[in-house]
Amino acid sequence: MKLGDVEKICQMIHSVIKLDIRFFDLDRKTHVQFVNHLFPVVLDTPESEFVPVMEILQQQPSYHSYHHVNNFGLEYIAVGVWENHSFQGCLLIGPFVSGFSILDLIKDAIADNKLPISERKHLEQFYQSLPVFSTTECESIGAMIINLCEHGLIEAKQTVSTIPKPTVNRLFSKTGIEENTRIIEHRYQHQNKLMNAISKGDKVAVNYLTHSNSFILTFSDRIPGSPIRSAKNISFTSNTLFRLAAERSGVHPVYLHNISERFAILIERTTTLPKLEKLTILMANEYCDLVNTFSTGQFSLIVKKAVDYIQLHLEEDLTLKHIAEQIHVNPSHLSRKFKVETQMTVTNFIQHKRVEEAKLYLRRGSISITDIAFMLGFNDLNYFSRVFKKWTSLTPSQYVKTELW
Template sequence: MTNEKTINLLKDMLDITLDLPLFYIEDIKNNLKEIEKYLPSLLTINKDYFNNFIDFIITTKEQNIYSITDSIFANYVVVCLDEINKNYILLGPYLLIADYKDLLSEYNQYDLTLDEINALKNYHKDLPILNKHKISNIVKIILKNIYTKNCKFKFIEKNNLFNLKSKESKTHRELISFIESDYLEKISATEYKLFFAIRQGDKLFASKCFDKLLPQTNINSNDFVNIRDYKNKLIYYNTLLKKAGELEGISTVHLQSLYNTNLDKIELSNDFNELYNLIFNMIVDYCDTISDHKLKYYSPLVKKAINHINLNLNNDLCVKDLADLFYVSPTYLARLFKKEVNSSIVEYINTQRIKQSTCLLKDRNLPIHQISQMVGISDYNYFSRLFKKYMNKTPSQYRKNNT
């Protein structure tokens, strides 16, 4: 049998080409703490789940290839390399179900809430999708590089190691809860900007963010694997936009209806350009919904003022210019704004600028002085003082603690 260096080379190749994780587990019984560090977090978040998974691996025999489906529909392959020294390779997680609707039917077999189903969708969209034939070939290539002599291997399938229907175990719900709580922490800086823009009802900025995240593609629409991947990305952003609405206090019923409508449109389309345009319609719908909800108790004049402020935070803003824009006196606008919003116009502008800056600080590539200018504050020292006033820490401290 070959050495660990060969396995690491195979691991790197699979990671680069297929985004498929490969783990080499050595002396499993004496290295549980180390193993726990590098295994997928979903295998280690629940102690019973982790122990049962390890116990199963230990029972595997040489010259067998074990294909496992876990309690949340993810798949792994386990191969015992050395029964005496307890050395193994673990391949996965990945999905075997290429058709999204088939996966939905799998969800519906179990007693899951809508939030749990959405959390699973978010998790599954990041897993590589492979068929059994491809997995079989990958495993054969791995073993061919590991073993110096020809060996016959037997495939053994182990479906659903932990039953979702079991009333005695809540393991699956703990795993799904972990996915859901971890969801927003893992979004990229640009996704965070998109998330913030939607919460602000800023269609233009949200559209610019999305264009960076998912540029228009010229991939052949007949390529099902690529279009499935593209649809999965749109489903992810549909979920992200829905989450933005939830945090703004929008009715769950209304948001779910909007979410389902978008989901149906995504699944019905098999045209890249149509799907690309769909996201901008989604942005408009979610932004309008949030803006209407946030501003529904304000007078038309205050609504216009708030919208103008939120869309022009990077520009110079003052009460006089706002009043001139809407053909009213500065005193009247300031008094009405204070009465309805319970904040002065200047205070509201400052609050929104600091909110936007917290979003931009997530992007470590942006210098803080540039962020200051991007939110309409040309004086960096003033920006720092203002930021500390609202956030109780400097921009640098905030970035250090939150990125």
Template structure:
């Protein structure tokens, strides 16, 4: 670590330690102590002296630091002696350079059982019982909720000096969260004994969500598709990449069909294809597919330039889920707690079409699928997608597609 950076980090750690009364240790990339602030807990000193060269603490600290780096946030853990620590990584230019270790602390007051377990686990002679009790009972007790916030605060303190690394850690945190979601999806697939890749129907549903600009709905479907790809491929990254490249092409076409600027999407597509081809692990690959989906779908309605992206995405997702019900402007305005008139103006400004036109567009897109893939009558399809009668359905359909529902079905 460079001297100037090290001095700034030391100053920040001193402020944190003296404010919280929690000892801190700055470790290098090998888990060796670079600097410490605050008094070392008497029990830790005793434990190190007792275990000598067999002391397991440094390896546990290093493992926890790497977990913190992987997760992109503070990592709380039990040390070999059963005491609580938390740690944050120190990263420079994307490379792990060390970590800051906080603790030990306790989340509840020690009792005889806890002390007995420590004595037995490490074969500590009973003659040291009184000494171990007194040293452990001197350790600060902090409730779990406060520990979590103290960990977050240490992360903020450490990375206040590392502006260039914040984005990288945020990406890692998102990757870890996405991987957790995928693991749940894969477990569901295992439980249902379904080891096949996603169906053509699922693919069509995803593309329709993208064309409609429904980021939330599209993401839910894509997560399930990625889970199936990962499970059915047996973890073969070449198969996963092949399926991912197919998805990239499909998503880019769907976003252009939805109204996104073709030059922007072609440029994005090229960048994603290059990025995906160079990714080496499955976790990063699955995260980048979701990132790719966000970029393509956001461009359908220029969400990147939106002043209310979260609100509009929530509305679009609601419409896409409830288009076949008796919903109207007032219904959706109430969902986002806005005056209908004000909501109407925001929606048209952000999406580029009025609420009623967008709702009709969604209903007609859904009706196209039914016309192509079912034998249902036009009356039945009209009712199924939310229109009250066939006449109005046919009128809207022709306005948007330049042909009647019957002509559309015959031309299929």
């Protein structure tokens, strides 16, 4: 098959099923790629990972696809590209997941690959942006791509029907303009109320506002004849506005970037107005959750920097002196300011954040208490147990029994 045909096939697949797709030749060179997903640094893998995949495809007939799952639980479908019974390379489609619990998948990936615990939120957002396919859907995708590659590419042409132009009623048009002005004013008032609610982390107000007026349906006429494209454009705008609202509250740019990228991908992948409406409501709620979890807008600049550093380096050996050095302030001054503004000492704040993370992993039940302690920066299991009991009144073992039973 010609490289030009391979590129066109990749483009068609990417535009229809919204999956990343690449073509590797026998020398592992990437000739074609259509990619939406930005991998977190900790998950970035070299292309050599897929060499065994190519070797397996070479040993199979041309009508075979291969379902690959890597160490991080990311899944791919690989299909060989052949010409005159000679293997030319492979198409790699993915990543995606196949119905696993996202939180469980992240916990396993962190524990099995010894990833930094502070990456949990970034990984959660990344995995949630991935499509979920059943076994049947995976097989269908593989079969579709094999048939495209096996039978060659046919250049298709499209005939488009003409739409008759409507007659204009001038009196109705004038009335419509006045009505449209009132609608626009209402929309922007509503938008500002929603942004204000998100910046405060007020989920009650957010849910009331998102359910009382539909952004998707009322804005879906901006591109005549293309309501889906119009709705997507408004969803992209909402994503930006919600990000700015969360930024007002002092959420660190790292968290904002990851959630914004994830929703941009999900918006483009959504294909119906009801789903876009649900996605916009979900988006508003998740930005609100982000504010409630990571907001530092109520703190002075010094304390904000300290809190951000702690949350982004939770698994490291954190001390007051080390944090003060990283943000270039006097340790005593930081200690006084931190206690006044957070009502906790720096040490207690670190312990509290680590215990909250530990609860997530203990509820999973598949990771040992020792591994959880080390993942969270505790080098002594007994010390971890004492800290955990201080904040929960239970030892880690007792907490597990309570949650699982």
